[in-house]
Amino acid sequence: MKSDATRTAGLPIYESLIRERGDVVEEARAVAEETQQQMSQALAGHAAAPTEAGEH
Template sequence: MTRTAGEGDPVPIYADLVRERGDVVAEAQQAAARTQQHAAELLGGQHAGQPQLRTA
């Protein structure tokens, strides 16, 4: 019986791809975090994705 990736064992092909081409998932997560931080700075320090409450 073959094991699947969801059974706790590392997936060998993923490790090979990371060695050959870099960890694209980690790089995308880092880029997303940088983009979110930059957006928050541009929006005046409020957290990106969370609307600022305005009082009239």
């Protein structure tokens, strides 16, 4: 299976959209990983203080 970088290499439209709008896929991946870590900690009894919506 090809990585995201391999699949998007040479796709000028995709690269243009990233420059204009940001890499939404990467941002979503980062938020998902952060959420997964927080949930793992919460389930282990080490929950962090909640943050305001939109705060990173």
